[in-house]
Amino acid sequence: METMLAARLHVPSRTLRVEEVPRPQPGPGEVLVKVEAAGVCLSDVHLIDGTLTPLLLRGDTVTLGHEVSGTIAEAGAGVTDWTPGQRVVLHAGEHRNGVTYTRGVDYDGGWAEFALSAAHALTPLPDSIPFEQGAIIPDAVSTPWGAITETGAVRPAEATGVWGVGGLGVHAVQLLRAVGACPVVAVDPNPVARERALAAGADLALDPADPGLRETVAAATGGAGLAAAFDFAGVPAVREQAVSVLAPKGRLVLVGLTDQPLTLTDGTRFSYLQQRVLGHYGSDMTTALPQLLRLVQAGRLDFSGSISATLPLSRAAEAVARLEKKEGNPIRLILRP
Incomplete structure (x- = not known):
């Protein structure tokens, strides 16, 4: 059985551990993504400190991380739109039976070497946009974008x-x-x-x-x-x-x-x-992500200054502590497997 590193939160005890876990396998309609960058958000801090609690999580442990970019590693049965090697941004959540599930909260996210995604919950990442910038657009950018253009x-x-x-x-x-x-x-x-x-x-x-x-x-x-x-x-x-x-x-x-x-x-x-x-909560990924990626690609928006530091996945707890304490006043810290 192949394994991988993942930063997992045990919700009842609010304990975060980086540990070896089985590498997931994509089922029908799913893809496996090799994670290249994952953002650390204040929501992750609040999940760890107990301010937020998953409402739809099955079980008591979850891999954190809802801001994720990477490359397609493997496509599951019936998936024809994605091929290995394609650069992608994962949506920060998925709609299932009319309910919104948040990645890294209600199901496993991207603080890991690999992450599963429904084939429809991905957006292509242009070659000109670095993985670090692509990763933070879901939530860190798309949430205020939705708040401004839709809700507000x-x-x-x-x-x-x-x-x-x-x-x-x-x-x-x-x-x-x-x-x-x-x-x-x-x-x-x-x-x-x-x-x-x-x-x-x-x-x-x-x-x-x-x-x-x-x-x-x-x-x-x-x-x-x-x-x-x-x-x-x-x-x-x-x-x-x-x-x-x-x-x-x-x-x-x-x-x-x-x-x-x-x-x-x-x-x-x-x-x-x-x-x-x-x-306001989140954004419509199917419209917000393509819009924002197009604006970045065209040079209308630039989020390079938002990447405050990049740390290896093994130092996930350190990244959380730095964000919680506002050490260096970070905008976004990035984890790279």
Whole structure:
């Protein structure tokens, strides 16, 4: 029996171990992918620390990793669209019987030497895009893309705000500028993150503790407020502050995940101004991935600066610790088998 290395999370004890496991075999309609790069996301940290718990996982252990790129190693029975050696990006999830299963959460992901995928849950990766950049587009880029273009429905020249300029928020800033939002206001308590936001294309980068934040946003928007605000932090204080600077009929899009109750202090004001709160999760991989890969390939978007460091799979626990502690303020750390 062939084996491989995989970083496996035992969910009941929240224990992460890199261990030898049987190399999977593709069944009918599946492909086996040789992993070349896998991103480390804050969601992975939250799975390990217990903030998030898989809802659909069979068993008690899962290989983490939902941002994955690689090459086709083997095709299962009935698969004719993929051949060994093709470069691919794996979708961050799969739809089964109307239910969304997340890779590396509800079934085994890509923190491994090889990963299984349904044949329909892959997108070709152009030769011109490095595996590291291709790997992070599912979730780190596609999630804010979906939040902006679908859930938030941002239109050119609309005033927008991004709270939390981390691994997803920094890409939201870049993408908002790409779709023509104006101004793009970034809010983060970390001065390094604010500098990063300005480099990514933000018109303003503000400290949430700044007592003049509301006045600054009002001045930047001609007194109108923000048409759309995006919460990438998932904390109550962010939501309250974002709502306080929303325009009438403005929408607050919740991207950062939280297991805490969602509350609004002044419900009457919120209703009077006909504002909206919209939940967002992931993206439609069949449209988002081809769109984003096309924009990268054409030079309209560049995520090379998002790759903060690359570590071997054997150091997965170190990568998690570095992200959790924000050591070096990473955007994305990459694991390579």
